[in-house]
Structure formats: C-alpha cells, structure tokens
Amino acid sequence: xxxxxxxxxxxxxxxxxxxxxxxxxxxxxxxxxxxxxxxxxxxxxxxxxxxxxxxxxxxxxxxxxxxxxxxxxxxxxxxxxxxxxxxxxxxxxxxxxxxxxxxxxxxxxx
Amino acid sequence: xxxxxxxxxxxxxxxxxxxxxxxxxxxxxxxxxxxxxxxxxxxxxxxxxxxxxxxxxxxxxxxxxxxxxxxxxxxxxxxxxxxxxxxxxxxxxxxxxxxxxxxxxxxxxxxxxxxxxxxxx
Numbered sequence: 216x217x218x219x220x221x222x223x224x225x226x227x228x229x230x231x232x233x234x235x236x237x238x239x240x241x242x243x244x245x246x247x248x249x250x251x252x253x254x255x256x257x258x259x260x261x262x263x264x265x266x267x268x269x270x271x272x273x274x275x276x277x278x279x280x281x282x283x284x285x286x287x288x289x290x291x292x293x294x295x296x297x298x299x300x301x302x303x304x305x306x307x308x309x310x311x312x313x314x315x316x317x318x319x320x321x322x323x324x325x
Numbered sequence: 326x327x328x329x330x331x332x333x334x335x336x337x338x339x340x341x342x343x344x345x346x347x348x349x350x351x352x353x354x355x356x357x358x359x360x361x362x363x364x365x366x367x368x369x370x371x372x373x374x375x376x377x378x379x380x381x382x383x384x385x386x387x388x389x390x391x392x393x394x395x396x397x398x399x400x401x402x403x404x405x406x407x408x409x410x411x412x413x414x415x416x417x418x419x420x421x422x423x424x425x426x427x428x429x430x431x432x433x434x435x436x437x438x439x440x441x442x443x444x445x446x
Contacts, residue, residue, distance in 0.1 A: 217369055250432040252370075259419055260362075260370065262434035271434065303370055307429040312383045314360075314425075314433065316370040 218243060218315035219304055226323040232292040235320045237304030239285050243315050247307040249287040251280055254301040254319075263302070264289070296324045327351040329420050329437035337414075339446050343407040347420030347437060354378065354401045358423035360433055361394065361405045363416040371416075375423050376403055415444045 227233040252260040264280035308315035333345035361373040374384035376394040425431030
C-alpha cells in the first residue's frame with residue numbers, strides 16, 4: 216500500500232489531454248512540494264516535474280503539474296505514443312522521514 | 326553531466342548480506358544527499374534511505390534495522406548494505422542524487438540505470 220494514492224491506469228488517444236491525480240495527506244503533500252517521475256518501459260525513472268510545477272530542461276511544455284492542498288495532478292496535452300509510460304508522484308513524508316511515492320499510473324495511448 | 330552507475334552482485338543467497346555501490350561522475354559527492362530506491366517486479370518505487378557527507382542518514386522504517394549506507398569521498402562513491410536478505414528483497418535497485426535538505430523536501434535527479442538483485446533460496 217503506497218503512501219500516496221494514484222489511479223493504476225489512464226488512457227487517451229493521440230492529441231487528447233489526460234490528467235493523472237495524486238492524493239496524500241498533511242504529513243506529505245500538505246506540507247511539502249510534489250515531484251513527478253516518468254518511467255519509460257525498461258528504463259530508470261526520470262524527473263518530470265519538481266517543486267509542484269517546475270519542468271527540468273528538456274521536458275516539453277505539453278506536460279504541466281499542479282498542487283492544491285493535499286492533492287496534486289499531472290496533465291499531458293497533445294498526447295503522443297511516446298508518452299506511454301508509468302508516472303509516479305512523490306513528496307517528502309514526515310512519518311517516513313523520506314520521500315513517499317505513489318503506486319504509479321500506467322498511461323496507455325490508444 | 327552528472328551520471329550515476331550502480332554495481333554489485335546480481336544474485337544473493339537468502340539470509341546473506343547485499344552490498345551495492347553507486348559511482349558518481351560529473352559532480353562532487355560532498356555537496357548533496359544521495360539516495361537508494363528499489364522497485365520489485367511489476368511494482369512501484371520504494372525509497373530505502375539517504376546519506377550526506379555530514380553523517381546525516383535516514384532509512385525507511387521498513388528496512389531501518391537491516392540497511393546501512395556509507396560514503397567514500399576518495400572514490401566519489403556511496404554504498405548500501407542490506408543484511409538478512411529474503412526473496413521479498415528481490416528488486417531493481419537504483420541510486421539517485423537527492424536534492425533534499427537536512428529538513429527534507431527535495432527531489433531525486435538524476436537516477437542510475439538500476440541493477441537487478443535476485444535473492445535465491
């Protein structure tokens with residue numbers, strides 16, 4: 216059971232907009248910023264967003280991140296087949312004394 | 326360009342100790358926290374622990390009594406030891422630069438490519 220809650224799957228057709236949610240509590244998302252990681256098939260996770268909505272260099276602006284209260288969301292517009300991956304949210308957790316992860320959302324482009 | 330590379334045995338016997346090393350290039354290991362994360366087959370990510378050259382370390386409660394991390398500044402490497410390995414510890418182990426501070430927060434970037442560790446009975 217993951218500390219942060221994500222839907223196990225999401226899907227969309229090319230060009231569509233998809234949103235992935237991440238729910239936490241006051242000990243994590245409610246007190247700290249949220250990060251998102253993208254894991255392509257067979258690869259290591261890669262940082263997609265840090266500090267809620269900051270994109271590292273190289274991440275297309277089709278991706279956007281936001282946070283409100285104890286929840287966060289990742290939005291992908293103009294969906295492409297290359298976006299098929301597992302997406303994980305994460306935030307520092309006071310109980311864990313470390314970063315807590317969501318269970319991951321598998322994005323399928325139909 | 327910062328790069329991390331995990332190394333260690335791919336196979337460990339149950340009840341034995343796992344030792345992994347993460348070699349860091351492109352940045353001094355002195356200036357950041359460094360973390361280990363693992364991922365069991367078909368499962369999500371599990372943070373194991375972090376270490377700073379100052380000696381500050383944190384471990385996940387699920388592994389706290391069995392995990393120990395260390396830093397070798399002369400080799401720009403950090404290491405993980407996990408004792409009493411069981412089949413449940415079979416996973417891909419990743420190392421990552423940890424952008425957290427002493428009070429927490431932060432993010433993990435970049436990550437190593439990961440190394441698969443299988444525990445045999």
